Amino acid sequence: MDAVVKKEIQAAHPRAAIVTTCILAALAGLMFGLDIGVISGATQFIQADFKVSDRTIEWIVSSMMAGAAMGALAAGWMSAALGRKRSLILAGVLFIAGSLFCAVAGSATILIVARFVLGLAIGVATFTAPLYLAEVAPEKIRGAMISTYQLMITTGILLAFLSDTAFSSSGNWRWMLGVIAVPGVLFLAGLFFLPDSPRWLLLRGRRQDAEVVLARLRGDEGAVRKEIDDIEEQLKTRQHGWSMFRENRNFRRSVGLGVLLQAMQQFTGMNVVMYYAPRIFKDMGYDTHAQMWFTAAVGLTNVLATLIAFAFVDRLGRKPILYAGFAIMAVGLGVVGTMMGLGINSRGEQFFTVGMLLLFIVGFAMSAGPLIWTLCSEVQPLQGRDFGIACSTFTNWVTNMIVGATFLTLLSGIGNAQTFWLYAALNGIFIGITLWLVPETKNVTLEQIERNLMSGKPLRKIGQ
Structure with missing residues (x-):
């Protein structure tokens, strides 16, 4: 030196x-x-x-x-x-x-x-x-x-x-x-x-x-x-992502899982709220001033709930937190849709509906928000990691665009209640997908995950 x-x-x-x-x-x-x-x-x-x-x-x-x-x-x-x-x-x-x-x-x-x-x-x-x-x-x-x-x-x-x-x-x-x-x-x-x-x-x-x-x-x-x-x-260790993707079925499985996870993250409906929160609060009966302040409350809830994932992800594991998060999101959006279907007529009903929307935000920020990114990096083998993460990141933005480009059309096409029920149902489906396909990677080395993947183990078992 x-x-x-x-x-x-x-x-x-x-x-x-x-x-x-x-x-x-x-x-x-x-x-x-x-x-x-x-x-x-x-x-x-x-x-x-x-x-x-x-x-x-x-x-x-x-x-x-x-x-x-x-x-x-x-x-x-x-x-x-x-x-x-x-x-x-x-x-x-x-x-x-x-x-x-x-x-x-x-x-x-x-x-x-x-x-x-x-x-x-x-x-x-x-x-x-x-x-x-x-x-x-x-x-x-x-x-x-x-x-x-x-x-x-x-x-x-x-x-x-x-x-x-x-x-x-x-x-x-x-x-x-x-x-x-x-x-x-x-x-x-x-x-x-x-x-x-x-x-x-x-x-x-x-x-x-x-x-x-x-x-x-x-x-x-x-x-x-x-x-x-x-x-x-x-x-x-050189990156051989594209050639691995063409030649190795097990690598295609991990890339597919990363792509699926990012699509799941976007179709929870989180960015619907991020992009159109004032419109959602308007449909709940709030004036412009209240719409903006409740939108700020969404942002604050998102920040605070993100800390939950930081505190518990290495204690409880990825899958239990994802189960809880998807369940909370399904309930939150399901209730919001029900309230909009029945009609929000009193101040108490307005506050209750806002509370359920904020509950949905908590569910996302503590689970799918940070943990999907963690899992997408953990399941890719070393020689194809750059390629796998690039595919999942691209999927994130494409599905993000789809969500942003369809929400208002859904509202006018099938109605407020049905739109929120649709996203609630998707979150319920994601619980099943997590059970069926997503591995638990807590306290497992990346090398062990890669060995399990390449040996042909089912995706949900590559963290064992």
Whole structure:
């Protein structure tokens, strides 16, 4: 180890460097949450301003997810060719440009294009930020740092809902959509202080640069040597995802499971509430002011309930929490549909229906929200992990787009009650799918899961 690296070790403040680096990268999650949440409060004012149909509003909402699907597909190549840091910088630039483009859009068509640009940014960031976090965080706090990213998403949604509430009195949807450029600027500025990923540097043959970065982040010569050796050993395992997918039936099973899990997450109906909460509260009989405050309550509930998963996932296991979450979501949406079918006529009935919707939010945030992402990464074998996760992430955005593009059509086509009953029934079906196909992976190494998968064990038993 040369003198430059030893000098960096002597000057290092590893704790501060790690915390700062991970917080800045996790701000990508905040931008993701802001973009999900901000459109919710703006749609009714956009519809009144542009005088467009519910179908056009669905396209304005879902165009972001279409962009995110494209961005996620490109992100794998970008993060390898340009590096994790430069990919995040590009995402920050697109996010700022897309936000400002939304704010000045002169028509619904232009707004759809602007939202697509925002989606590109989010697709790149949601692929690259967790990857970067996993590669720079020390092993002992890696889980906490990646969990922080998930928490930042829910925090971003809450902040967007609060921002929408603040602007709702004036009905200025342009400020609602444009103000999220401010955290985008802060994120972009902070990115220039981030180091490159040591793993990416080694991939590019830049060993000394990787040693310098790790020296700043770890502050210990022995730790730097060990991590460099570990990364180089891991890099000997080349990714062969597409060829494995064509040739290996067992790998196709794990990819299929990841795709199914992401579809299940979206068809719980969670993002219906995220994108259309004010419309849902309007149908419960609330005025605009109350709609916005209850939407903010949805965001707060989402943040707080996410902490439940962090607290219990490694104690109770994945499947018990998923069973509980799907059951809670089925009951919550089933009761909301029933109340809308019977008619909500009193203040007490209104509050009860809101409470059941918030119960649904708790069910999602404690289970399918964070745990689906965990399972999708755990069930993929090492040599095909990048391919498997890319497939499941792409599925997430496509099904997200389908949900966003069909909700208002369902409301007008089959009615409020029937729409919520449909999503409640889907959550009931997901309990059966979890029982039949989903493995319990608590306290099981990734290597053991891979051995069980490749030996042909049923999917639900690969965690045994």
